[in-house]
Every structure is written in C-alpha cells, then in structure tokens.
Amino acid sequence: MPSIKLDGKEIPFEKGETIITAAHKAGVEIPHYCWHPGLSVAANCRMCLVEIDATPTRRQLVLDVLAWDEKKQDYVPGRKPKLEPACQVECIDGLVVKSDTSPNVSDARKHVQEFLLLNHPVDCPICDQAGECKLQDYWLSEDKQPKRKTEEILHKPKAVEFGDTIVYDAERCIVCTRCVRFMDEIAKDPVLDKRERGNLGEIFVSPGRKLEGHYTMMVDEVCPVGALTTKDFRFKARVWFLKKVPSICPGCATGCNTWLDYDARTGEVPRLRPRENLAVNKYWMCDDGILTHRRVQEKRTLHAYVGKGKARKEVSPIAALKAAAQLIKDAPGKVAIILSAQRSTEDNFALAYLAKKHLDVKELFLARVGDWDGDDILRDNDANPNVRGAQRGAGDTSLSPLSELAEPVAGQQISVLIALGGEADISDATTVGALGRAKLIAIAANHGPLTENAEVILPAASFAEQDGSFINRQGTEQRFSAGPEPAGDSLAGWDILARLARQLGKPIDWKSFLDVRAAMKAALPSPAAANPESAAAAAPAE
C-alpha cells in the first residue's frame, strides 16, 4: 500500500484520499473545522494547513515574507514554505508532510485561531457547545493567548430560528459551511446557504423556506462550534455532566449506532448522538431517531400495577409478580405470549424460553408498531428496531400477528397473555376486544395499548437502562449498553422473566446479562448472530 510520512509516521492511504482523510483513518488528528469525513471538501477554514516537502514530481511553493527580527528590532526579508490545506491535497506515495512538527504550521494555526475568534462573542458560559467546542479545544492546544482586539465585536443576529428544531447564532458561526453541505449532500434539501463575505458572513435559510424534513438536527451535530443548537437540547444540560455509552437507536429497522448521553445523577437521557458506523449509518441519524431519547422519560411505567381501568392500583413489584404467577397457574395450557419488535433480542428470547420450556406455550405472537415514512437516506419504513431479533428469540417457531389473536381468545383456547413491551399498533376492534377479554400480563417500559389492557403491569427498563441487542434490517446484530440505572421499580426485561419463573416454581438461573447471552447461544445456535460485537464486520443478510 502506498503511504505518506506525516511528522515522521508512515500513514497508508488509498488512491484519491486526502492527507487529512488518511491521517483520520490512521487515528491522527490534524486540526480542522470545515472538513468532515462524511462531507465534501470546502477548504475554507484554513485550520488544517500543513507543510509539504518538495518531491521529484511536485515542487514546494515558497513565499517571500517579511519576518520580525528580535535582534534588529525590525522586519527583515525572509522565505517561508507556502502551507497547503491537508483537507484538499491528495496523497502521493512518499509525500513528506509536517503538521505538529513544523513551527510554520503552529504559527499558522495560531493565527487562524485568533482570526476566527476576532469577532467571536466567546459566550461559552451560556453556549451549549462549551465543553465539546472545537474553538475551545484548538484555542487551548494551538493559541493560548488572550484576545488582542480591544474594540467591541461585530454584532450579528442571535437566536435566529431556522425552523422548528434548530436555533442559529450568527455571532458564534465560523462560516465553515458544514451545515450547508450537510443539507445539500446528505439530507438532499439544499435549504441553507451562506450570504455576505468576510466577517459579515452568515448562514441563512432560503427565503420562504424553513429548515425542515427528517434530518435537521444533524446540522447541530456537524457544526463544530455552538452556532447551531437544537431546541430539544438547548440549555438542558452542560455536557461535562453527561456520561456516554454506545447504544443503538430504537427508532426503526436501520439501527443507527448512537452515543447515549445521560446524566448519572438524575438518570435522564437528554440526547442521542450518531456514532460512526460506515456499514450502517455512516455519521448520521434522523431527527425522530434522536428524539427517541424521550422514550426514556415519557410515558414510563415505573411501578408495578395490578388491575384494569378504575380498579388498577400500584403494588410492590413482588406482589405484582405473585399476581402474574397466579394468573398463569390458574390457566394451565391456555397461555400465549406476545413478543415485541421494540424490545431487545435477549428479552424476547427470555420470554420465548420461559414459555416454551416451562409453560408449554404453542402460540407466539408479535407486537409491532406501525410503519413510518422511510426514505433511501437512512430511515426504514419499519419503525420497529428488532423484528428480526424477536424472531430470533423465538427460534424456529413462527410469530403470528396480533390480529390472529381474536379467534383463539374467543374460542377459550387462550385466556392468559404474557406480553413484552407496551407499544403495539392495534387498529382493529376485534383485536382490542380480544386483548380486553384475555388476562394480559405486560412487561413494559412505556405505557401503550398493551399496558392499557393489562391485568398486571411489570415495569421494565428502557433501552437506555439495560444491556441488549437489536438485529437490524441488514441482519446485523448490534449490541447496546446500559447507561443510567433503571428508573423507578423497573428491571431488565429478562430479569423480570427470570423472577417470574421463580414465582412459578420453575427457576431460571440467570444472574446477569451474560448468562442470558450464554443461554441464548446454547439454545439457538443460529448463524444469524454471527458477529455480536461488530456491526461493521457482518455482511448484510438480504
């Protein structure tokens, strides 16, 4: 493989790659603002300037400059290599590039940084980006000098609404045009553009339009500074209080890889961010996916309940487990289960395992929510993250849709249902009637049609609070990790099922998530989950 030498380090590259891309892949960061691995090159910020030595086929540009001479106390003529943007120069085999090791480069970075901050408001204390801002990072690593400009800064519009999700601050904007390019190239809706020049430059929305569609919140993610903020996260948290765990978006069958940011003190999950996975979501997510963080707080079950409608009352988790066990014991042979395309493969496996092994259940149903509008960017029509995982949890038994529930319930073959998840798309009246007639035990994190009809509700942890995995539309199993502690009385889904088994006098000895994984591996040696740890390595199964 051809390679370049960056600060003395061999860096391999593929034909056509720029210096910054090759370095990025090798894990070396060259300071930059406008370059983004997923976007086209604009080369307008000049932060990535590097010094490139001459090669036999490429001469080095040299500039005549006046340099300050400390001894003479005067400017003297000198020569200096012309620096080139690493984000734009293509790699050539054997190219010798100096980045951190060149005093000229350090000098340039310092000046670019000072230039970008010339009219910057530096209102970091009230800026949501503070703590993860490139301006702060590079000021600390490259500049570190107090502001020399004494005049009042140039004022520009602040808190401009760019639509229903995004707020723009022109004073903080460094006009890197990442947001413009994102809307153009990825969201395929070139609704943003730049106007004016020099220090008056600012981003605006096409007249008569607003920033809308499924991919607006990503502009906040690509913005390297605090110029774009989402209304959803604005002023909600300071980022240094947040911890992150790798997670998977539960929004649809695509299964975008995410970072789940949570506040360990309160258990709140104020935002999700995309996590790079070139095989699934590249660098992006859709708005609805980001907003799934609300499911961790909204409509949560939190406590155990027994009874339906007016008779429903909160009970201790153990009392609810006992009530559930009693319902099951009272209806031998008449139990069916409803798996959930919204919950993890492990939870589905746990329920199917309990049902098949100990309850002699024949009929397995699948609850899923309705479709949403997919596109060919990221979103899948299927708004269920784990249809394939639910099927895998059930092994060879096929899953029937909920609409087939009415007949056996009416015919008294089924009188007790154990359902995973509270959400389901139940539109027809007969199914609703069937759910109402049967005695339903719901193991759910969020309230929905299933918990509404439930006789017993057992509060389960949300996707943010338990380890698990989803199998996405490509057939790739993707693991997600537990962030905050389970809220209220909730427990991981498989844990509730293991406890329920104990109440039934048929113990299942799972103590941890890994026990469930091991049991699943032993029970279902299927190649579908060939590569649990790495989504990128698994090939699409379709």
Added chain:
Amino acid sequence: MPQPLVGSFPYDKVKGTAVPKPTRTASEQGYVSEITKGIAVTMTHFFKNTRAMVRGERPDPVVDPMSEGITTLEYPDQKRPYPERFRGVHRLTHRDDGSPRCVACLCCSTACPAQCIYIEAGEYGGKDKRHGYERYPVKFVIDELRCIFCGYCVEACPCDAIRMDTGVHPVPYDSRDQFIYGKNMLLAMASQAGKQKHENPRAEPPDADYGPIERLAGHH
C-alpha cells in the same frame, strides 16, 4: 448482680501502673472552708467588674476584644463584626433593572465540591431584549446545610452573579428544609453594606454602547 463485661478482655494479663487515689486534707474534706474560698474569688470579680462598668473602664468587647479586662460578649444582643471578606450565606446579585444577573451557566455548580447548587436554565422569551443573549435561572437552589462555605462558586462565576458577602453566618434552623435556599430567597439577600446590585457592568443589548447588528446597519 453486676453483669460481666461483654467479650473476654484479658484483664489479668494486662500490665499497668496503678494510679494512687488523691489524698485530701482535712479542710478539703470539711467542704465549707473550700466553698467559702471559691465564693470569695467569684465575688472579687463581681465587685471588680461592677466597679469597672460603673466607672466606664470596661473595654468594648465588640471592637476591643483583645484588651485586658473583662470582654465577655452578650451574644446575641452583642455581635462581633465579621471581616469584610467573611464568607457568609450566598446571595444572587441584581442587574440595574432588577433582574437576576445570573445567566444559569452552571459554572458555580460545576465548581462546587459539595454539589449543593441546583440550577435549571431558561431562555428569555422572543420579545425580551435579552432574547438570544442570556439565559436565566428558572430555578436556583442552594442547600446551605450541605455547603462547606469554600467560596468556589463565587470564584467560578463569570459575571459576579453569586456572592457570599452577606455577613450572615449559617443560621441554625429547626428543620432541614429551611436550609434549602431558593432563587427568591437568594435574590432578597443584601451585602453587609446593604447592596443588591452586581458590580460587573457589561454592554448588553440594547444599551447605547452595544454595537448594532452590522448587516442591518448597512455596512455592505
């Protein structure tokens, strides 16, 4: 019957030195003469103090605590003044227009080692002149019971919004919730000199010294 000591401490094996009982003289044992001596000392001081007070010779215990003589403070009617930089309970400063100077940046709660400051940030509405420039605390709560009075919050504040110059030391209350100071309570406090304003003037929209929005001002 006395209960045996719990456990089995090996008293017999421990070696030590016996402390002899103090011996008493007959007058000590007789009680009356010793009591008379004690009362005599007390009465001496009583007459000495009374005389000093009547003649106006007693040093002022508030301003002159290190002088010779009796400088007992009649607390709480008399209080020693705190030094100027004494860290008392917190207050939140006001802007000139009376609004809280705090911008809800959470710098203070970040710096606070006791983690006793809770803030919820809000945004000035679309019509407000500070819209877009400032956030403000919707909730600002300090748990003064948890606070260790280190003053880090004051150091951390970028806009002189929080101060500990009230000169009020933490007051004993009879229930814990009374130590939880809310935003209004903190805004109502004043400095030792009675000031409530901040001392960090800064050009703010729409002050005269705050520049215009250049694009709208016609610089093209």
